Amino acid sequence: MPRTSFRRASAAVVLALAGGLVTVPAASADDTEIAATCGSGTFHAEAYLNGGTWTARRGGSTVYTGSDMRAAVQAAVNSLTPGRTAKERVVVWQGGTISAGSRISLPSYTVLDACGTINVTGSGSGDQAPVYSRGTRDVEVQHLYLTGAPLYGIFMRNVNNVILGEIDMRLSGGLGIRVDNRGDTSVRSRNIRIDNVFVSGSGTHGVETYGVDGLTIGTVTARNTRDSGLLLNDTINATVGTVDAENAGAGTGYAAFRVANRNGRVGSSYPTNIRVGTVRARGGGRGIFCVSESGGMVIDRVDIANTGNNAILIENCYNVTIAGQSGTITGGGEIRLAARTEFPNNADIYVQNLRVTNQTIRESPCGTNTVFRNNTLVNSTQSVCA
Numbered sequence: 001m002p003r004t005s006f007r008r009a010s011a012a013v014v015l016a017l018a019g020g021l022v023t024v025p026a027a028s029a030d031d032t033e034i035a036a037t038c039g040s041g042t043f044h045a046e047a048y049l050n051g052g053t054w055t056a057r058r059g060g061s062t063v064y065t066g067s068d069m070r071a072a073v074q075a076a077v078n079s080l081t082p083g084r085t086a087k088e089r090v091v092v093w094q095g096g097t098i099s100a101g102s103r104i105s106l107p108s109y110t111v112l113d114a115c116g117t118i119n120v121t122g123s124g125s126g127d128q129a130p131v132y133s134r135g136t137r138d139v140e141v142q143h144l145y146l147t148g149a150p151l152y153g154i155f156m157r158n159v160n161n162v163i164l165g166e167i168d169m170r171l172s173g174g175l176g177i178r179v180d181n182r183g184d185t186s187v188r189s190r191n192i193r194i195d196n197v198f199v200s201g202s203g204t205h206g207v208e209t210y211g212v213d214g215l216t217i218g219t220v221t222a223r224n225t226r227d228s229g230l231l232l233n234d235t236i237n238a239t240v241g242t243v244d245a246e247n248a249g250a251g252t253g254y255a256a257f258r259v260a261n262r263n264g265r266v267g268s269s270y271p272t273n274i275r276v277g278t279v280r281a282r283g284g285g286r287g288i289f290c291v292s293e294s295g296g297m298v299i300d301r302v303d304i305a306n307t308g309n310n311a312i313l314i315e316n317c318y319n320v321t322i323a324g325q326s327g328t329i330t331g332g333g334e335i336r337l338a339a340r341t342e343f344p345n346n347a348d349i350y351v352q353n354l355r356v357t358n359q360t361i362r363e364s365p366c367g368t369n370t371v372f373r374n375n376t377l378v379n380s381t382q383s384v385c386a
Contacts, residue, residue, distance in 0.1 A: 001135070002155055002288075005012060005267070005356065006267050007245040007309045008263065010324070017291070021317075027064050031226050034056045037143070037166075038113055038114075038115060038142070038166075039091045039093060039161060040114040040285065041291070042088075042089070042091055043089040043090065043091045043113070044056065044058065044059075044072075044080055044081075044088040044090065045058040045059075045063075045076040045077070045079050045080060045088070045089075045090045045091075046076060046090065046092070046093065046166060047069075047072040047075075047076045047090070047091075047092045048092075048093040048094060049069070049074045049093070049094040049176070053065055053066065054067065054068065054069055054071070054072035054096070055066065055072065056064060056072045056076040056079065056135075057071070057076070057077040058080070058213070058343065060078065061079070062122070063075045063076065063078070063079045064076070069097060069118070070098045070099070070103075070104055070130075070263055071213075073092055073104050073106065073112075074104055075092070076090045076092075077090050077104065077105070077106060077110060077112070078109070078177075078336055080107075080110065080253065080357040083372075084108075084109045084299065085109060085175035085370060086109060086279050086285070086365075087109045087110065087111050087138055087140065087216045088109060088110065088111065089111035089112075089113065090105045090110070090111065090112050090113070091113045091115065091214070092113065092114040092115060093104065093115055093116065094115070095114075095116025095117035095118050095119070095145070096116070096118065096119070097118075097119050097120075097121055098118055098119075098120055098121070098250075099120070099121060099122045099124065100120050100121065100122050100123050100124040100128060100148070100151055100174075101122060101123060101124025101133040101148060101200060102124070102128060102129050103123070103129050103130065103131075103155075103187070104130055104131055104132060105132050105133065105134075105138065105248035106132065106133040106139050106141075107133075107136055107139075107301075108136040108137045108138055108139065109137075109138045109139075109232065109282070110133075110138075110139055110140070111139075111140040111141075111142060112131065112140070112141050112142065112144075113141075113142040113143055113311050114141075114143055114144050114145070115143060116145070117145045117146075117290060118130055118144070118145065118146050118147070119146075119147045119148045119275055120146060120147070120148030120149060120150040120153075121148055121314040122332070122384070124151055125151070125359045127151070127152065127157070128150070128151045128152070128155075128174075129146060129151060129152040129153060129154055129155035130146060130148075130150055130154075130228065131153070131154045131155070132152075132154075132155050132156070133155075133156045133157075133159055133162075133286055134155075134157040134158060134159070134183060134250060134339075135157070135158050135161040135183065136156075136159050136160075137159065137161050137223045138160070138161045138162075139156070139159060139161075139162050139163075140162070140164075140165070141154065141163070141164050141165060141167070141370045142163075142165045142166070143166045143167075143168050144163060144164075144166075145167070145168045145169075146168070146170070146171065147168045147169075147170050147171065147172075148171065148172060148173075149171060149172045149173030149203065149316075150171070150173075150174045151174050152174060152175050152176075152177070152178050153167075153169045153171065153174065153175070153176045153177060153199075154167070154176070154177045154178070155178050155220055155271045156178070156179045156180075156189070156192075157180055157181065157182060157183045157189070158180075158181050158183045158184050158187060158189055159178075159179065159189050159192070160189065160190045160191055161190070161191045161194050162179065162189075162191070162192045162193065162233055162292075163193045163195075164177065164192075164193065164194045164195065164197065165195045165196070166195065166196050166307075167194070167197040167308075168197075168198045168199070168234070169197070169198065169199045169200070169202070169206075170198075170199050170200050170295065171199065171200065171201040171202050171203075172203065173201070173202070173203035173207065173329040174202060174203050174204070175202055175203070175205055176197070176199035176206045176207055177194070177197060177199075177206070177207045177223075177326065178195045178205075178207075178208045178209070178210075178223070179192050179208075179209050179210075179212060180208075180209065180210035180211050180212070180233075180283050181211030181212070182208065182210060182211065184213060186286075188212060188213040188216050188236075189209075189211060189212045189213070190212070190213050191213075191214045192214065192215045192216070193215075193216045193217075194207065194215075194218065194220075194266045195214060196218050196219050196220045197217075197218075197219070197220050197239040198221045198223075198296030199221070199222050199223070199229070199231070200221075200222070200223035200224050200225070201224055201225070202215070202227075203226050204225075204226055204227045204369070205225060205227045205228045205229075205230075205231045205254075206220060206222040206225045206228065206229045206230060206245075206248070207220050207222075207229070207230045207231070207313050208231045208232075208233070208260070209231070209232050209233060209235045209238075210233040210234055210235070211233070211234050211235070211305055212232075212234075212235040212236075212238070213235075213236050213237055214226070214236075214237050214238075215232070215235055215237070215238035215239070215240075216239050217230070217238070217239070217240040218241045218242070218245070218371075219241055219242045219243075219244065220240070220242070220243050220245075220386045221242070221244045221245075222244070222245040222246070222248045223245075223246050223247065223248075224246070224247045224248075224250075225248045225249070226245075226250075226252070227247070227249050227252060227256070227347075228249055228254040228255055228256070228289075228362075229243055229244075229245035229248040229249075229255075229256045229257060230243045230245075230250060230256075230257050230258070231254075231258045231259075231260065231262055232258070232263045232274070233255075233259075233260050234261045234262050234263055234265075235259075235263050235264075235274075236263075236264060236265070236266050236273055236274075237266075237273050238264075238273070238274050238275070239275050239276075240274075240275070240276045240277065241255055241277045241278070242277055242278045242279075242280070243257045243276070243278070243279045243280065243281075244259070244278075244280045244309075245280065245281050245282070245284060246281075246282045246283060246284065247282070247283045247284045248284040248285065249283070249284050249285030249286065249309075250283065250284045250285055250308060251285065251308065252285045252309075253285060253286065253289070253309060254285050254286065254342075255281070255284075255285055255287060255288055255289035255290070255309075255313075256279060256280070256281035256284060256285075256286070256287050256288065256304075257276070257279045257281070257287070257288050257289070257291075257299075258286075258289040258291070259274065259291070259294040259296060259297060259317075260289075260290075260291045260292045260294055261290075261292050261293075261294070261325055262292065262293045262294060263290075263294035263295075263297075264294050264295050264296030264319075265293065265294070265295070266296065270295040270296035270319040271296055271319070272296050272297070272298055272319060272321075272347075273296045274295075274296050274297035274298070275297075275300075275339045276297065276298070276299040276300055277300050277301065278299075278300065278301040278302070278303065278304050279299055279301070279303070279304070280303040281304045281305070281307055281311075282304075282305055282306065282384075283305075283306055283307065284307060284308060284309065285307065285308055286309045286310045286311070286312070286333070287302070287304035287305055287307045287310070287311045287312055287329075287332070288302065288304070288312045288313070288314055288322065289310070289313045289315075290311075290313070290315065290317040290320055291313070291315045291316065291317070291319060291357065292315075292316060292343065293316055293317070293318070293343050294317050294318075295317045295318035295319045295320050295348075296318070296319050296320075297317075297319070297320050297321070297322070298320075298321040298324045298327040299322050299323055299324065300323060300324040300326075301323055301324075301325050301327055302322060302323045302327035302328070302329065302354070302382050303327065303328055304327075304328070304329045304330070305328075305329070305330040305331060305332065306330065306331045306332045307333055309330035309332075309333045309334050310332075310333040310334060310335070310381065311329050311332045311334065311335050312335045312336070313336050313338065313360065314336070314337045314338070314346055314349055315336075315338045315339060315340065315346070316339050316340055316344065316345065316346060317341035317346055317349065318344075318346070318347045318348055318349075319347070319348045319349075320348070320349050320350070321350040321352070322350070322351055322352075322354075322369050323352065323353045323354060324353070325353060326353050326354075327353060327354045327355070328357070329354055329355070329356050329357070329359055330357045330358060330359070331357070331358045331359065333363070334357070334359060334360040335356065335359060335361045335362070336358065336362050336363075336364075337349060337351075337362070337363040337384075338364065338365075339365055339367070342368035345365060345367050345368065346367030346368070346370060347368040347369055347370075348368070348369050348370075349367055349369075349371070350370075350371045350373070351370075351371070351372050351373075352371070352372070352373045352374050352375060352377045353374050353375070354376070355373075355375075355376045355377060355378065356375060356376065356377050356380045357371070357378040357380060358378070358379050358380060359377075359380045360382070360383070361375070361377075361380070361381070361382040361383070362382075362383045362384070363383070363384040363385050363386075364383075364385075365385075367385070370384070370385065371386065372384050372386055
């Protein structure tokens, strides 16, 4: 994913404001894709940088001037109609610096479109994030480009009807995106859509969910994340297009794609409700890891090579199919079906349609109704109960 996909338009923009014209500095001539998207269309409030001064405006009214980017963006957000029941949009025209110990809070029915690079500096604690929302609904982040080491790049808790569009995080620490329900676990976060996210250099996971019902992800691209590229915990009714990870979870038990903590469990059963198009993994820790009473999952295509830990580990999972259509696995750690004693053993696991090269497939202990079929072994061995 090219960095230029998430930057300002190539042409300079002149904003007609009360009191004169302000020219927004141009980006490079390569930044053409964003010209048709970020900042285009109507908006209700804006924040922009001119010289060293940030200004936030709502219509003809200035609601902030000063040197603090976070304060300017928050002022623009706070200027939107109180108690609204339809979305209103804020455009942030340039990038700037935000402290890791602070947050931009988005209330319900808010759209944020950030067209410049936000660099997160310093340190903080708790659930601080450049983009934060809790107990809200109908929140949207159309574009966001982050650098630095936030605690979380995006943090959302107990939210409904969220859209995260084009998200690019080139980090040096922290977690990329987390959406959960840990403020009130009796109610799931619902209807979460993530279109296209790139995360590199995170200090833990690239993207993580916990307690979500209704998740749609287009593509997660993970590069050198310390832990998983994409981790789904206790999430149901999820559709993922592509997980593309390189060096995710190197030296750890994490994986390019991991499901855990009863992920896919609906009530007390595991109907197929987690559907994944493609998992691609190169290097790193594991390729795919299903653990702790998770399941109800079909991964259509896999492309895994040279992982440092298991290429695939299925441990205490139920109703899992890898691969629904096709897959190649080359080198790296073995393909393993295993179990811990504190959970029921694997059941209804299908490992199929794979071309396995320089690899071992092993099942121990024996699960219930584990099926290995239509696999081609090239310089590989298989030791399974069936």
